[in-house]
Amino acid sequence: MTQWSGYLGLILQGALVTIELTLMGSVLALIMAFLAGMGRLSRYFVLRALATAYIEFFRGTSIFVQLFWAYFVLPLAGISLTPLQAGVLALGLNVGAYAAEVVRGAIQSIGREQYEACIALNLGRWQGMRHVILPQALLVMLPTFGNNAIELLKATSVVSLISLADLTFQAQVVRSQTGNTLMPFTTILVIYFVLALVISWGVRSLERRMARGIDGVRV
Amino acid sequence: MPAPIIKVDAISKSFGAFKVLDGLSMQVMPGEKLALIGPSGSGKTTILRILMTLEKIDGGHIQVDGEHLYHMERNGQLLPADERHLAKMRQKIGMVFQLFNLFPHKCVMDNVTLAPMLTKGVARAAAEKRAMELLDMVGMADKAKAMPAQLSGGQKQRVAIARALALSPKIMLFDEVTSALDPELVEEVLNVMRKLAAETDMTMLLVTHEMGFAHDFADRVLFFDRGRIVEEGKPDEIFRHPKQERTQGFLKKIIAAGHRV
Amino acid sequence: MPAPIIKVDAISKSFGAFKVLDGLSMQVMPGEKLALIGPSGSGKTTILRILMTLEKIDGGHIQVDGEHLYHMERNGQLLPADERHLAKMRQKIGMVFQLFNLFPHKCVMDNVTLAPMLTKGVARAAAEKRAMELLDMVGMADKAKAMPAQLSGGQKQRVAIARALALSPKIMLFDEVTSALDPELVEEVLNVMRKLAAETDMTMLLVTHEMGFAHDFADRVLFFDRGRIVEEGKPDEIFRHPKQERTQGFLKKIIAAGHRV
Amino acid sequence: MDWDWNFVREILPTLIQGVKITILATLLGSVLAAIVGLAIALARRSENRAVSRTVGFLAEFIRGTPLLVQLYFIFYVLPDFGILLPPLVAGVIGLGLHYGTYTAEVYRAGIDNVPRGQWEAAKACNLGAGQTWTHIILPQAIPPMIPALANYFIAMFKETPLLSAITVLELMNQAKSVANTYYRYVEPMTLVGAFFLIISLFSVVLLRWLEHRYGKIER
Amino acid sequence: DDAKLEQLKGQGFARVAIANEPPYTAVAADGKVSGAAPDVAREIFKRLGVNDIVASISEYGAMIPGLQAGRFDVVTAGLFMKPERCAAVAYSEPVLCDAEAMLVKKGNPKGFKSYEDVAKDSSATIGAPGGGTEEKLALNAGVPRDRVIVVPDGQSGLKMLQDGRIDAYSLPVLSINDLVKKANDPNLEVIAPVMGAPVYCDGAAFKKGDEALRDAYDVELAKLKKSGEFAKIIEPYGFSAAAAMSTTREKLCAAK
């Protein structure tokens, strides 16, 4: 048991890696989501085609395949990434493709009448997007973004398969070294769940702040 | 005689196979108050939306304030208008919608100041000063900080009117601005419009099912049916002595349904 | 004098902290046609929904057709009604909604026959025969095979009326059955209701903003404000000579908004 | 990076063995997820607070933690409690439970999306609770669920490579084993990626058709 | 002309792949990596002027691809020398030697002595690490693919045996002994060595093309062996220094 508490430190190190991956992956995913999501709504065919290809490719192939590719195959083409870089790249691009559809859907969910009000007020395309459509669409995206972030968190466990020392990986190490299976796995399940709760709580409070006023509640 | 501020010449417009406007022509004089009436689906909203460039036309020609709306002259040639030309033309026209279309994430003040600041580069202080005057005019000065969701329908519509006026258009388009309102709230909006008609010399086009208001408000009434103007004239002529059978039928139905003419 | 068919006694109803009905009492005689008018939010819809058992009451007592609505007697004791008792009471009452609420996945005929077949065990043939009579009465016999989505608002509402009649209720409730309709379609629904009022001796409660129709249709008018009946009387009294200030104010606003009384 | 077609030809039969297991796991997992989801959705609507709360928490927990770790748990920890499952069965149970928490949301949204007016009209027509469900609510709720359910089954399909972690010889595991035997990663991983991409491009078409045929749940 | 060594010296550390398999590798409760393979590598690199090693734990199957992809500079993980592997990587001289063992239930109910015995019993399954030596030995002995269960790590293999999911679990002798010691389960029995299975030795595996570095490594390894320090490092973990010194890379790579 004393031994076990020592290995807890190892698992917490893994938790830090998992958090790091989740944060960096989310940032990349967010950037890709807006680029590709708005790309799909572009007036220019080339942008639309690029965005669609990106989205379909990364949603179509499994995250595992993408990860193994980034880690084992890309280096053969001369692009060598650290496990962390490969993990962030695969996770960010994968979740970004899903989130791009959220961005597109949210923008499209803003009623036609808001676009028409923009035209009637003579706002330019980008002005209308920036000041009228996106602020409203953001609120629509937020809850789904929260779900996407949790999906990303869960997907980080897969990086253990490319030897990145995240939570799941450290649990495996502890398991080999101590011969105990129940403790490490139970511990990391709880840690993952707590992290997921933190994400959904964070997103919900952000949502509440942004929604203030729009729903008629006094600001 | 001054030149017409709007000249619509034989325009047509279809949605799919369905022809909504069919060689429609009309002219509007500067400062004129025009009411467009007619049965549902007759194309009243469509012509307003075309003037606001929310729909494109399939054929025909429109001039607004002496300039082509959907065309532009380049080296003596008439080309389809580009976005820049349309933006310039839109400065002359404002529109108020049936469902208000306020920006729900911005307070009343920001709704009114947004467009002047962005499209005309007016400084915030100046934009807010003008906005307060307009909000005062529509009786909403005390709600400048409120969010749209906190307003009643009538209040929203008055803000929407102020918002459209903030760009100082020469022409204002009103599409059934009271028909989404509870009966009790209709009057407060109509009062604002009466005031507007009396105090400014803006050209105003009004689509409405409120025959009583159309009668009092308009200098001239156009009766639409199936994408054409079937009859036009002074309010008294149209409402008291309609010549066309279709106009008579329409007015009879409306009266039977309990509306005052 | 016959006994009242509906006896509402000091009922109250709150949504959260907001008291919608506040000690409301009223009585309706068999065969009576009653119009409920009043400003938005005054509780008109709520009282109809309570009679249809779509909302529960917080306090008070209701009798319908000589039986308790929300209570039942067991061994001389008054207990809260169970689902079986409510189901029995609902047989006496039919309701037509503002937004029709037709079953979109069933054709017109099936909409009308569903309830008689399921709740009364009527055979399909008999149910369809009766349904055709009702559809004929509302002028929709030729659309029996159509799906709701293929109908106009007015047609939907006429089907909804036929559907409610198919259960042969003693009392019919109408909640603003024309206010979601285009102005031109209002009349076709009102005509059906006139016919209904003339041809049957059903008790009918009608919530409406169509003052003209309320005037012609009703035997008696109740004016609601803030969850109470402020004034009641014959249509002529209420509409021509309202006694209460609130009633006067309400009618003035409505008239100003262009409605005929 | 060199590509060897002869090698591809050599390993293809092995990979096809894996494809069969992948498809079998997806099908069984989908059936289980559909059933588990319905059970969760009904339990969460239960009048009994204890039932609805407990099931709600469990579903949240399963949704908030990685499938990979759940698979480890089912496969390696449950035997300590006397539950010994063959790899494929453990994998299918993991997939079914995990995705059941997602399909439960689809059922819930489908039912909630039937307008309140329909419940009220059913009551005004004096229909009983059972009659209302079978004749009014479910016929309207189920068709729009179909595309959303199909969407999750396709997502599940792309997660089957996780089963390789609990020794199921599905496609990914076969590919890894081939790669380990010949020390060549490019061909097997690319073939796996291509396989997933092709299937999911087909499934995009299928989903479009389903959405067209059955409509979409508006959230 | 050893550019690679200069580069490692410059950065001050070498990246080493190790397995999650005691006693080849041990990870202490504080996360510190030790074990026979990394300890030898650390010592030799120090002598080469590379101050430290950075060890990353990896699956067996991922080691050679990782090496080829340039993820590690060297693999020191009990990756036994075999002709195919000698073709894929550049091995040093032998470091750790071990025979193969099988873990079975108490009393060896199926009577296994060799991999061929497993092949003959059509209901028997055997677990082995994916891409490891044992997997190939079993396959070569005629055990069909679907009866060779690829097990991710030792603990999982032990568990699967205890749970009756597999009939035998095969690893090098020392690894099996370590597992059994930790498991402390009287219902297990070790069969060691497996009959007909050769004694294998691992070496430090370098990427093809890094032969110069490998040669430098060999020089220091030879010195270490000679001075007796080699034995001091590996024998506490249970490995035999004599075994490693009695054979050569050449012999092992040529073995049939």
Ligand SMILES: Nc1ncnc2c1ncn2[C@@H]1O[C@H](COP(=O)(O)OP(=O)(O)OP(=O)(O)O)[C@@H](O)[C@H]1O
């Ligand atoms: N975007 C569109 N796509 C297809 N049909 C359209 C579209 N917009 C309008 N229509 C059709 O064009 C016809 C004319 O519409 P319009 O809105 O101009 O009528 P209206 O006179 O304003 O009627 P109402 O009094 O009901 O507002 C209608 O039949 C309508 O269904």
Ligand SMILES: Nc1ncnc2c1ncn2[C@@H]1O[C@H](COP(=O)(O)OP(=O)(O)OP(=O)(O)O)[C@@H](O)[C@H]1O
């Ligand atoms: N389910 C509910 N939850 C909360 N408040 C409600 C609910 N239903 C009705 N109310 C509130 O109760 C009040 C009375 O509503 P009711 O619908 O009875 O008014 P009404 O007289 O029918 O008005 P209208 O003419 O607008 O239909 C309103 O203020 C309404 O907002």
Ligand SMILES: [Mg+2]
């Ligand atoms: Mg219109």
Ligand SMILES: [Mg+2]
């Ligand atoms: Mg109401």
